[in-house]
Amino acid sequence: MASRAPKTGVSVETQLRERIRDLEAQVKMEQSARKAWLASEERFAMAVRGTNDGIWDWTVGTTDVYLSPRFKELLGYSNNELTNRFVEWETRLHPEDKACTLEALNAHLDRDQPYDVEYRLRCKDGNYRWFRARGRSIRNPDGTPLRMAGSITDITERKEAMRALAESEERFALAVRGANDGIWDWNILTDEVYFSPRWKAMVGYEDHELENLFPTFESLLHPDDHDRVMQSVVDYLEGRLEGYAIEFRFRHKDGSYRWMLARGIALRDATGRPYRMAGSHTDVTEQKQSLYALAEGEEQLRLAKQAAEMANRAKSEFLANMSHEIRTPMNGILGLTELLLNMHLSPEQRSYETLVRQSAESLLTILNDILDFSKIEAGKLELDEQEFRLRDAIGDTLQSLGVRAAEKNLELACHIEPGVPETLVGDIARLRQVLVNLVGNAVKFTHEGEVLVDVKMEALSEGHVMLHFSVKDTGIGIAEEQHHKIFEAFTQAESSTTRHYGGTGLGLTICRQLVEMMHGRIWVESTPGAGSIFHFTARMGLITAPLPCKRPEPQVLHGLHVLIVDDNATNRLILEEMLKGWQMIPTSVPSGVLALELLGAPQGRVFRLVLMDLMMPGMDGMEVSRRAQLLLGSDAPKILMLSSAGHIMELAHASHSPVGRVLTKPVKQSDLFDAIVELLGLCEEYELGDTCPFHPLPSKPLRPLSVLLVEDGRVNQLVATRMLEDRGHAVTVASNGREALDMFAQESFDAVVMDVHMPELNGFETTSAIREIERASGGHIPIIAMTANAMMGDRERCLAAGMDDYVSKPVRSGELYRAVESFTTIPLSARGGTPPCDMPDPLEPEPDSVFDAAAFRESINDEDLMRQLIEIYPEDSEDMLLAAETALRANDRAELHQAAHSLKGLLGNYSAPVALEAARTLSLLAREDRLQDAPPVLGDTIREVRRLGDALKAFAKTLPERDAPPTDQ
Numbered sequence: 001m002a003s004r005a006p007k008t009g010v011s012v013e014t015q016l017r018e019r020i021r022d023l024e025a026q027v028k029m030e031q032s033a034r035k036a037w038l039a040s041e042e043r044f045a046m047a048v049r050g051t052n053d054g055i056w057d058w059t060v061g062t063t064d065v066y067l068s069p070r071f072k073e074l075l076g077y078s079n080n081e082l083t084n085r086f087v088e089w090e091t092r093l094h095p096e097d098k099a100c101t102l103e104a105l106n107a108h109l110d111r112d113q114p115y116d117v118e119y120r121l122r123c124k125d126g127n128y129r130w131f132r133a134r135g136r137s138i139r140n141p142d143g144t145p146l147r148m149a150g151s152i153t154d155i156t157e158r159k160e161a162m163r164a165l166a167e168s169e170e171r172f173a174l175a176v177r178g179a180n181d182g183i184w185d186w187n188i189l190t191d192e193v194y195f196s197p198r199w200k201a202m203v204g205y206e207d208h209e210l211e212n213l214f215p216t217f218e219s220l221l222h223p224d225d226h227d228r229v230m231q232s233v234v235d236y237l238e239g240r241l242e243g244y245a246i247e248f249r250f251r252h253k254d255g256s257y258r259w260m261l262a263r264g265i266a267l268r269d270a271t272g273r274p275y276r277m278a279g280s281h282t283d284v285t286e287q288k289q290s291l292y293a294l295a296e297g298e299e300q301l302r303l304a305k306q307a308a309e310m311a312n313r314a315k316s317e318f319l320a321n322m323s324h325e326i327r328t329p330m331n332g333i334l335g336l337t338e339l340l341l342n343m344h345l346s347p348e349q350r351s352y353e354t355l356v357r358q359s360a361e362s363l364l365t366i367l368n369d370i371l372d373f374s375k376i377e378a379g380k381l382e383l384d385e386q387e388f389r390l391r392d393a394i395g396d397t398l399q400s401l402g403v404r405a406a407e408k409n410l411e412l413a414c415h416i417e418p419g420v421p422e423t424l425v426g427d428i429a430r431l432r433q434v435l436v437n438l439v440g441n442a443v444k445f446t447h448e449g450e451v452l453v454d455v456k457m458e459a460l461s462e463g464h465v466m467l468h469f470s471v472k473d474t475g476i477g478i479a480e481e482q483h484h485k486i487f488e489a490f491t492q493a494e495s496s497t498t499r500h501y502g503g504t505g506l507g508l509t510i511c512r513q514l515v516e517m518m519h520g521r522i523w524v525e526s527t528p529g530a531g532s533i534f535h536f537t538a539r540m541g542l543i544t545a546p547l548p549c550k551r552p553e554p555q556v557l558h559g560l561h562v563l564i565v566d567d568n569a570t571n572r573l574i575l576e577e578m579l580k581g582w583q584m585i586p587t588s589v590p591s592g593v594l595a596l597e598l599l600g601a602p603q604g605r606v607f608r609l610v611l612m613d614l615m616m617p618g619m620d621g622m623e624v625s626r627r628a629q630l631l632l633g634s635d636a637p638k639i640l641m642l643s644s645a646g647h648i649m650e651l652a653h654a655s656h657s658p659v660g661r662v663l664t665k666p667v668k669q670s671d672l673f674d675a676i677v678e679l680l681g682l683c684e685e686y687e688l689g690d691t692c693p694f695h696p697l698p699s700k701p702l703r704p705l706s707v708l709l710v711e712d713g714r715v716n717q718l719v720a721t722r723m724l725e726d727r728g729h730a731v732t733v734a735s736n737g738r739e740a741l742d743m744f745a746q747e748s749f750d751a752v753v754m755d756v757h758m759p760e761l762n763g764f765e766t767t768s769a770i771r772e773i774e775r776a777s778g779g780h781i782p783i784i785a786m787t788a789n790a791m792m793g794d795r796e797r798c799l800a801a802g803m804d805d806y807v808s809k810p811v812r813s814g815e816l817y818r819a820v821e822s823f824t825t826i827p828l829s830a831r832g833g834t835p836p837c838d839m840p841d842p843l844e845p846e847p848d849s850v851f852d853a854a855a856f857r858e859s860i861n862d863e864d865l866m867r868q869l870i871e872i873y874p875e876d877s878e879d880m881l882l883a884a885e886t887a888l889r890a891n892d893r894a895e896l897h898q899a900a901h902s903l904k905g906l907l908g909n910y911s912a913p914v915a916l917e918a919a920r921t922l923s924l925l926a927r928e929d930r931l932q933d934a935p936p937v938l939g940d941t942i943r944e945v946r947r948l949g950d951a952l953k954a955f956a957k958t959l960p961e962r963d964a965p966p967t968d969q
Contacts, residue, residue: 053151058086060109060137060145065089074131074154076124094120094128101133109137109145118155130159182281184264186214188237188274193217202260202283204253222249222257229262237266237274244277247284259285336719383427383517386927387543390424390455391416395668397432398439398453402664405443406644409615411450411568412443414666418581420457421465425541430514435469437507438534442473446531449474452570453666464539466520472533478526487512487522511536556682557582557673561606563637564588565595565624566613571642571665575611578669592616592624599628599637607637608680612659614643622659629658638679642667704728705750707820710740710766711786712758720753720786723813724820737761741769749781751820754803756787763787764801771802784819786811804933822921850944851951853958855911863959869909870952876906877945884922884941888934896934897926903941910952915944 054071058064063086069079075092082088093101097119108115115135120128135150182199186192191214197207203220210216221229225248236244244264249257264279337356398414405412435453442451452472459466478486487508508522515522520537562584564575572588579586587607589595595612598604610628614621625639641662660679663671676682707729711717721731732747734740736758744752752770756763767783774780784805785798795806805819856866880903887895900923907916918941925934 053153054131055149055151056089056135057147057149060148063087071152074129074152075121081124089121092122094122096120108135109148112137115148115150118159121152129154129156131155180282183278184217184281185276185278187276188266191215199281202281203250203258220251222251225249236264237277239272244279247288250281258283259288383430385426385541386428387423387425388428389422389670390420390540391422391669393428393432394435394453394455395666395671397435398666399664399668401436401439401443402644402666404440405451408443408447409644410443410446410448411571411644412439412666413450413568413570413574414453415455415570415574415577416669417456418577420455420467421542423543424465425543426518426538430518431538434511434514434536434538435471437511438471438536441507442471442475442532442534446473446475449531450568450570458537463542465542466537466539468535468537470533470535472531474531477528477530477532478524479528480526483524483526486524556677557584559583559585560608560680561585561587563595563598563604563607563610565592565610565616565621566642567591567616568613571613575667578667578672582673592619592621592627595624596627596631600631605635609676610637610639612639612641613665614641625658640672640675640679704730705820706730706732706748708732708734708740708743708747708749708752710734710737710752710758710763711755712736713755716755716786720811720816723811723816724753726813727817727821729820737763737766737769740766744770744773744781752781752783753786753816753820754783756785756798763803764797767802782820786816822924850912850914850947851955852911852913853955856955867956867959870956873906873910873952874949877903877949880906881942881945884938887926888931888938891931893926893929893931896931897923900926900941903945907945907948910948912944912948912951915941915948918944 052070054074055066055068056071057066065084065086065088067082067084067088072079072082075082090098090102101117101119104113104115104117107113115133118130118132120130122128131152132155133150133152135148137145137148139145180198182202183194183196184199185194193212193214193216195210195212195216200207200210218226218230229246229248232241232244232246235241244266245262247259247261250260252258261282261284262279263282264277266274266277268274333356394414394416398412402412439451439453450473454470454472456468457465458468512522515536515538519539522534522536524532524534526532562579564572564579564586566572566575566588567590569590572590576586576588587598589598595610599607599610610625612621612625616624621641621643625641628639629636636658638660639658641659642665643662644665661675663675704727707724709717709720709724709731711720711733712735717733717735721733724731732743732749734743738761740752740754741761754763754767758766761769763785770781770783782804783802784807785795785803786807787798798806805822807815807819880899883899884896884903887893887899900919904916904919904923907919918937922934922937922941925931925937
C-alpha cells in the first residue's frame with residue numbers, strides 16, 4: 001500500500017496523531033477479523049467433529065489435503081494412521097471407479113461443473129465401501145481454483161438396497177414375462193393399473209392394445225358377473241372380506257368368454273386405508289369345463305345308480321318272492337315228512353319218505369345257496385359271533401354227513417391237533433357251512449377210500465387264533481387249470497360235472513367269500529385221479545373263561561389200557577391221539593384176527609376196553625366181538641363199537657349183543673369220553689352240561705302253553721299244529737289276521753305264531769293291531785313270526801314291527817319249539833292276558849315246581865350236606881342277583897350273562913325247575929344281546945330265587961337236628 005502524502009498546512013504532529021489513529025483503527029479491524037476467523041474455524045472444527053460425513057479440504061495444485069478424523073474413521077483408520085496427503089485418497093479409489101472420478105474432479109476444476117460423484121474406496125480391512133462425494137472450489141479473481149473442500153457420505157447400505165431392489169425388479173419382470181398367469185398392479189389413488197403382457201394375451205390382446213386403467217378391467221367383465229365382482233372388490237378393500245379370490249368370466253378379443261380366477265392383496269397405509277392392490281389372473285376355463293363334464297357325469301352316474309338300485313331291489317324282491325313261493329310248499333313237504341317218519345312205517349314206506357325228505361333238503365340247499373350268494377353280493381351278510389366248542393361243533397357237523405359217507409362205504413375221519421384251543425369265539429354256523437360244503441363235495445366226488453378233515457393252529461396272536469382247516473379226499477381230483485375257476489360263481493371243474501353230480505356251482509364261491517369274511521383264504525391242491533385237498537384258514541377269537549361243562553376229570557381214565565381195532569390207519573392214529581390226550585394207554589391193530597390173537601394172549605388180559613370198528617374186511621366188528629366173548633367169557637373187556645353207517649344202533653341194546661355201546665363215526669371227542677366213562681362205570685353221576693350248542697331238540701317245557709297259530713295255508717296249519725301238539729301245547733288256529741284279532745279279544749294265549757303273508761290282514765298289520773290293544777290295556781304277548789322269507793333284513797323287519805322272534809319256513813320242529821318255549825318264564829301279567837282255567841297260574845306254580853324236595857333228597861343223599869347247601873344259599877343267591885341287577889342297569893351284556901350263568905350253576909344244585917329256567921332264559925337274553933327283553937325276566941328270576949329260599953327254609957325244618965357235640969364231664 002502507498003504512503004499517504006502529508007497535508008499542506010498541517011503540522012507534523014497533527015499528521016502523526018492521525019496516522020496513529022488510522023493504525024489503531026486498522027489494528028482493531030484486523031483483531032476483529034481475526035476473532036471472526038477464529039470463531040469460524042471453531043465452528044468448522046465443531047462441524048467436522050459432529051457430522052457423520054467425512055470432510056476434506058484440498059489446496060489445489062499441491063499434495064496437501066485435509067482429511068477429517070471422521071473421513072479416516074469411515075475407512076476404518078484412526079486419525080494418526082493416515083497422512084493428510086492427496087495420494088492417500090487417490091490410491092484407495094476402486095480401479096473401476098478411478099477414471100470417472102478423476103474426470104469429474106477435473107471437469108469441476110476446469111469448467112466449474114458440479115462435483116457430485118459416487119465411488120468405492122478401499123477400507124483398512126481390504127473391502128470396498130460405496131461413498132458419495134460432493135465439493136466446491138474457491139477461486140482467484142481470474143477464476144483459477146485455489147482451494148476445494150467437500151464431504152463424503154457412506155452409501156454402501158443404500159447401494160446394496162438399490163442392487164437388491166434391482167434384482168427383485170428384474171426377477172419380477174422375468175416372472176411376469178414367464179408366468180402363465182396374468183399379473184396386475186392397481187394404484188388405487190390414480191386408478192392406473194399395470195397389466196402384464198400375459199394378462200392381456202390371456203384375453204387375446206397385444207400389450208399396446210389395452211390401456212393400463214381400471215375401467216379396462218371393468219369393460220371386460222361379463223355383464224352377469226360385473227356387479228358381483230365389483231362388490232367383492234369393495235367388500236375386500238373395506239375389510240368385510242378377509243381375502244380377495246373370485247371367479248368370473250372375461251370377454252376375449254374374439255367375443256367368447258373365458259373363466260378367470262382372480263386373487264389379490266392390498267397394501268394399506270398407517271391409517272389402514274388401501275392405496276395399492278396387486279394380484280394375478282388364472283385362466284380356469286378348462287377346469288370349469290371339466291367340472292361341468294364331471295357334474296354331468298355324476299348326474300349320469302346318479303341316474304345309473306338309481307337304475308342299478310331299482311334293479312337290485314327288483315332282484316331282491318324277486319329272490320324274496322321266490323324264497324316265499326318255494327319255502328311255502330317246502331314247509332309242507334318237510335313238515336309232513338318229519339311227522340310221517342315219526343310214525344310206524346314199513347321199511348319200504350320209510351325208504352320212500354326218506355328219499356322225499358332228502359330230495360326236499362337238496363332243493364332247500366340250492367335255495368339257500370342262491371340266497372346266501374345274493375346276500376354276499378349285496379354286502380348284507382354279517383357274521384354272528386358267539387362262544388362255541390370247536391371239537392364238539394366239528395364233530396356234530398361231520399356226524400350229520402356220516403350217513404352219506406357210509407352209503408358210499410367211505411371212511412369219514414376228523415383230526416384236530418391237541419394244541420388247538422377248545423373254546424373259541426366266531427360264527428360257528430358259517431364255519432359249519434363251509435365245512436359241510438367242502439366235506440359234502442369230497443363225499444360226492446369220492447367213490448372209494450376216505451375223506452379226512454384236519455384242523456391245526458397256524459398262528460396265535462393276542463385275542464385271536466388263525467386256524468388251518470384241510471379236507472382231503474381220494475376222489476376224482478381236479479385239473480390244475482381249473483383250480484382258480486372253481487371258486488367263481490356258477491362254475492364247476494367240467495361242463496359235465498353239473499349234469500353228472502348236480503349242484504348250482506355256487507357252493508365254493510360262497511365258501512370263498514365266507515372265509516374271506518373270517519379274515520382267511522381258501523385254495524386247493526389236486527391232481528386228476530389222485531384226489532384233492534381243500535385248504536382254508538379262518539381267524540377265531542379266544543376267550544379267557546371257557547364255557548362251563550360238568551363232566552368227570554380226565555384223571556379217572558389215566559393209565560387204562562385200550563385196544564383199538566380198525567382197518568383204517570387214519571382212524572387208528574386219530575383214536576390213539578384222543579386216548580393219549582387223556583393219558584390212557586392205547587394199542588392198535590388193523591384187523592379182527594390180530595385183535596383176537598392179542599386178546600387171547602396173556603398180555604391181552606390188561607385191556608379193559610376195546611374200540612371196535614364195525615365195517616372191516618374179512619371179519620367185521622360184530623363177529624370179532626362175539627368171538628372175544630366166547631374166548632374170554634366174563635374176563636372179556638367192554639366193547640365200544642364204532643359204526644360208519646349209524647343203522648345198527650339197536651344192536652347195542654339187544655340182550656344177546658356183546659357190544660356195550662355204539663358210536664357213529666366220525667367220533668366226537670366228547671361223545672367218546674362220555675361213552676367210555678359210562679361204559680366202564682368210572683363215574684356214577686355227572687352232568688354233561690352245555691357241551692354242544694346244537695341239541696336236536698330243547699328240553700321239555702315247564703308246562704304246556706296255549707298257542708294261537710295264525711296261518712292261511714292248510715298244509716302249514718297241519719304241520720305247525722301237529723308239531724306243537726306233539727310237545728303238549730294247546731293250539732288254536734286262525735286263518736287270517738282278522739280272525740286272529742277276534743280270537744285274541746275273546747281268549748287268552750301264552751304266545752302267537754304269526755305267518756307274515758296272509759290275505760285281508762297280513763302278519764305285520766295284525767301284530768300292529770295287537771300292540772295297539774296292549775298299549776291301551778297293558779301287557780305284552782310274545783309273537784313269533786313264521787315266514788317263508790329268508791332274505792337279509794327279514795328278521796329285523798319282523799322285530800321292528802313289534803314281533804318278538806322269527807322262524808323261517810320250512811320250519812324245523814326244534815327251531816319252532818325254542819322260539820315258542822323261550823317265553824315260558826315271562827309272567828302272564830307282562831303278556832296282558834289271564835291264564836286259561838285248566839292251566840295253573842305261573843305266578844302260583846305247583847309246590848314241587850318251586851322246590852322238588854324228593855329230588856333234592858335223592859340227588860344229595862346227605863343231610864349234613866343238604867343243611868350246608870341251604871345255609872349258603874341266601875348269601876350266594878343274593879350276591880348273584882345283585883350282580884345281575886347292577887349289570888342290567890349298566891346295560892352291560894357280558895356282566896349280565898356272567899351273573900345269570902353263575903346263578904344258573906347255583907340253582908342247578910337245588911332241584912328248582914322254575915327258578916333254573918328263569919335264570920337260563922336270562923342268560924340266553926344276555927348272550928343274544930336282547931337286554932330290552934331282560935327286565936321282566938330278571939323280575940321273574942328274583943321272585944323265583946327268593947321263593948326257593950323260602951321253600952328251602954321250610955324244608956330245613958323237616959331235617960333231623962344235628963346231634964349235640966359231647967361235653968367234658
